[in-house]
Amino acid sequence: MTNDGRPTHIAVRGLTMAYGARVIQRDLTFDIYRGDIFVIMGGSGCGKSTLLKHMLGLINPAEGDILYDGRSFFRASEAEQQAMRQHWGITYQSGGLFSAMTIAENVALPMQLYTRHDAAEIADIVAYKLALVGLDGYQDYYPAEISGGMRKRAALARAIALDPEILFFDEPSAGLDPISASLLDQLIVELKESIDATVVMVTHELPSILGIASNSVYLDAERRTMIGYGDPKQLRDHSEEAVVRQFLARSPTADEEEKVTQ
Amino acid sequence: MAHQTPGFQLLREDQDVSHLVLTGDWVQGQSHGDFTEIRTELMHGAANRLVADGSALGDWDSVLMAFLLQCHNHCREVAIEFETRQMPAGVDKLLQLATTVKAHQPPATGKTSWLHAIDPTRALQNLIDELRESLAFAGEMGIAFYRLLLGKANTRFSDFWKFCYQAGPDAFAIISLTSVLVGMILAYLGAVQLRQFGAEIYVANLVVIGTLREMGVLMTAVVMAGRTGAAYAAQLGSMQANDEIDAITTMGISPVEFLIMPRLLALVAVMPLLTIYANLLGIVGGGIVAGGMGITSLQYISQAEKALALSHVGVGLLKSVVFAGLIAVAGCRAGINASRSSAGVGQAATDAVVTAVVYLIVADAAINIFFQQMGV
Numbered sequence: 001m002t003n004d005g006r007p008t009h010i011a012v013r014g015l016t017m018a019y020g021a022r023v024i025q026r027d028l029t030f031d032i033y034r035g036d037i038f039v040i041m042g043g044s045g046c047g048k049s050t051l052l053k054h055m056l057g058l059i060n061p062a063e064g065d066i067l068y069d070g071r072s073f074f075r076a077s078e079a080e081q082q083a084m085r086q087h088w089g090i091t092y093q094s095g096g097l098f099s100a101m102t103i104a105e106n107v108a109l110p111m112q113l114y115t116r117h118d119a120a121e122i123a124d125i126v127a128y129k130l131a132l133v134g135l136d137g138y139q140d141y142y143p144a145e146i147s148g149g150m151r152k153r154a155a156l157a158r159a160i161a162l163d164p165e166i167l168f169f170d171e172p173s174a175g176l177d178p179i180s181a182s183l184l185d186q187l188i189v190e191l192k193e194s195i196d197a198t199v200v201m202v203t204h205e206l207p208s209i210l211g212i213a214s215n216s217v218y219l220d221a222e223r224r225t226m227i228g229y230g231d232p233k234q235l236r237d238h239s240e241e242a243v244v245r246q247f248l249a250r251s252p253t254a255d256e257e258e259k260v261t262q
Numbered sequence: 263m264a265h266q267t268p269g270f271q272l273l274r275e276d277q278d279v280s281h282l283v284l285t286g287d288w289v290q291g292q293s294h295g296d297f298t299e300i301r302t303e304l305m306h307g308a309a310n311r312l313v314a315d316g317s318a319l320g321d322w323d324s325v326l327m328a329f330l331l332q333c334h335n336h337c338r339e340v341a342i343e344f345e346t347r348q349m350p351a352g353v354d355k356l357l358q359l360a361t362t363v364k365a366h367q368p369p370a371t372g373k374t375s376w377l378h379a380i381d382p383t384r385a386l387q388n389l390i391d392e393l394r395e396s397l398a399f400a401g402e403m404g405i406a407f408y409r410l411l412l413g414k415a416n417t418r419f420s421d422f423w424k425f426c427y428q429a430g431p432d433a434f435a436i437i438s439l440t441s442v443l444v445g446m447i448l449a450y451l452g453a454v455q456l457r458q459f460g461a462e463i464y465v466a467n468l469v470v471i472g473t474l475r476e477m478g479v480l481m482t483a484v485v486m487a488g489r490t491g492a493a494y495a496a497q498l499g500s501m502q503a504n505d506e507i508d509a510i511t512t513m514g515i516s517p518v519e520f521l522i523m524p525r526l527l528a529l530v531a532v533m534p535l536l537t538i539y540a541n542l543l544g545i546v547g548g549g550i551v552a553g554g555m556g557i558t559s560l561q562y563i564s565q566a567e568k569a570l571a572l573s574h575v576g577v578g579l580l581k582s583v584v585f586a587g588l589i590a591v592a593g594c595r596a597g598i599n600a601s602r603s604s605a606g607v608g609q610a611a612t613d614a615v616v617t618a619v620v621y622l623i624v625a626d627a628a629i630n631i632f633f634q635q636m637g638v
Contacts, residue, residue: 056512082514090512092505099504100497110513113416170505 006033008070009166009198010055015064017050023224024050028064030217030229037192037199039209039232041247042219048202049093051219052170055200056090057081068166086114089159089197093170095151097143103130103154104139110161129157133187149180153187160191167192169201173208181205185212206250210236218244266320268292272303280309282333285318288326301336312342316349326353331360399595403526406518415519417527425528429490433536436485441473441540444481445547448472453555462555466565469548474574478541480626483585486533487618491593494525495614498597499607507598517598526590533586534579541578573638581629585622592618 010032017024024047032038040048053059055066057073065072068084076084090096097106107126111117117125130136133153143151152172159167172188173181185208192199203209209216209232216235218228220243228235228244236248268286275281282300286292314330330346334357337344346354409415452468498521501507510517545566552562593614600610 053508056508058508058511085512085514088512090509092509094503094505096505096509098506098509099501113513113515 006035008032009034009036009068010200011067011070012055013065013067015051015054015066016062017047017054017059018062023062025219026063026225028217028219028226030226032198032200032215034198035196036215037189037213038201039213039216040200040202040219041204041209041216041232043221043247044204046219046221047224048204048219049170052168052200052202056088056168057085086162087165088168089162089164089166090168091152091155091159091170091172093174095143095155097151097155097158099143102140102142103135103146103157106143106154107158107161110158114162125161129161130154132160132191133157149176149184152176152184156184156187156191160195163195165197167197167199169199169203171203172201173203173205178207182207182211188212206248210248218247265289265292268320268325270300272300274309275313278309279311279313282312282314283318284314284316284326285320287320288322288329290323290325292325300333310342312337312344314344314346314349316346316353319350322350322353327356327360330357334361335365396595399591402516402518403522403591406516406523409519410523415523416515417519417523419524421524422528425525426532428493429486429529430532430536433486433489434539436489437482437536437540438543440481440485441478441543442547442550444477445469445473445544445549446551448477448544449548449551453551457555462552462557463561463565465548465552465555465557466562467569469552470545470566470569471574473541473544473548474570474578476578476626476630478544479537479578479581479585480622482533482536482540482582483589483622484619486529486536486586487589487592487615487622490529491589491614491618492611494590494593495597495600495610496607498522498594499600499610502598502600503602503604503607522590522594522598525594526587529586529590530583533582537578537582541575577629577633577638581626584625584629588621588625589618592621 008031012028012030012032015028016026017028028051040051042048050059054061060074065074067073071080071084073081073084097103098109101109104123104126107129108122111122111125115122126139127136130138133156135150135153135157138146138150138154143154146154156172167188169188173184176184188199188201189212191197201208213232215230216228216232217226218235218239218241219225220227220241227241228239232248235244237245239245239248265287266285268284268288270285271283273281273283312333314333319326330353334344346357406415406417410417448469449465452465452472453462456462456464456468498507501521507517507521510520549559549562549566553559596610596614596617600606
């Protein structure tokens, strides 16, 4: 693990996730360091989004805990949880923009709730945040009136409204064409560096994983636990698990190394 | 091109091996033998290997493949080796493709007989769950309302005005229509009976009391349940499907304060006004019918005035507030609990209306009994 002496930001400890009696994943234990771009990966249906929802505190774990800066989220009081959440920026799989509000109102909402800026200041900051994602001028459009890629970027603008410490992305580039997807990746990297945030994202877009991630966890649907943890480029070349190497090399059968040993 | 009827023969080669010889054209529209037939034979024969022989096979399509897959699966179940021989090119490949991933076994869910539906313990359990959930929801509403009074709630008044407009002025047309008609129906109903005693003039009393205490508010509530309650459920349901409710929660805002409170308050504010409007039109509707029965409008108005009492108006308005709360709660709860799909949104809207109408009727009966006992 290469954390260059950076402190742990998010610690997942012995997490077991279940819907009723159906266990999705068990015994997940890993660290996300400050400044990481951390990717949660795995095949379809392995519980990536469920893990993200646990990290966001939307679902309570069956067992285990998640710590932010050493403080347990699930054992914190509701007020403390809200305080922790104010330092998070989140985009959802379908954007999660409020469809009844314009883009500007969407981006402004967190600031209206948690800052003391007046309306004119908020409007200026909204214009700035939208300019960062290349959407200045779209303030008065409704989410339904802009394209899917623009919605993703608008959601990103809302996520960075309060200069969060942690950015969560659920499938940020899913459904985008390769060029838009790579532009979005670039944007995420640049924003992350400029606001000095930790990024956690769920994705199975290989170019994103290998291009920008610094740390990752691989969830296996069959064994219902994590079978890989670390820098995805390292995992691709040196993971002990054939499945992880196959996933990252995008080959459906045994990879080269495997064939030689057989 | 004429197809030959498909068929098969099961030949026992020796102690261990059975041969399944396929003949004819295994294509759509040709009836082939029943698989159960082979199954019984295999069970009796107890061979260790089944060889499907395609040497005499004509045309084939998915019909053949479906048959072979059934053979394959059955053989796997009873631990018989299955192989194909001299099959046309493609068949083996397709069969391999179809059999690489084993069929998913849904977890056993226990047997459910039709008696299960009327099992009293299960019904009781459901009722308890439902009550507990309702109570929790009511508690959340209470907390949100308390915070609203303290001025700490994240309820936006711009939303409140928007929902007031949607629930109020937008509903005028349909409320007008239903109230006038209900007033007329009441008048007809009463006039026919009262005429037998020569007491047609009391139609005015019947219409006024009936509308103010009962029909005006109930019809308004039913219309609003269908119009606004269903709309609330659909709005919140599609927000759920679009991750918007998650976004609100993770922004540190209570969805109850942010989404439900403005809707609930708007409906509670608007319903009494709509009820007053509906009452007026209901009485007018009654007057139209009374006019047709030979009662002059002056007579009708003066008789109506005698029947008018503040308590009747009060009962109607009190009901309207209670009904508004019930409609909003039923609608919002159905929406928040909707499953994340377009089908879920439709189901939520249906649930909202059905629950709201049941709530309305139960609450109406309870309020009537209460006032009856109180003598109001």
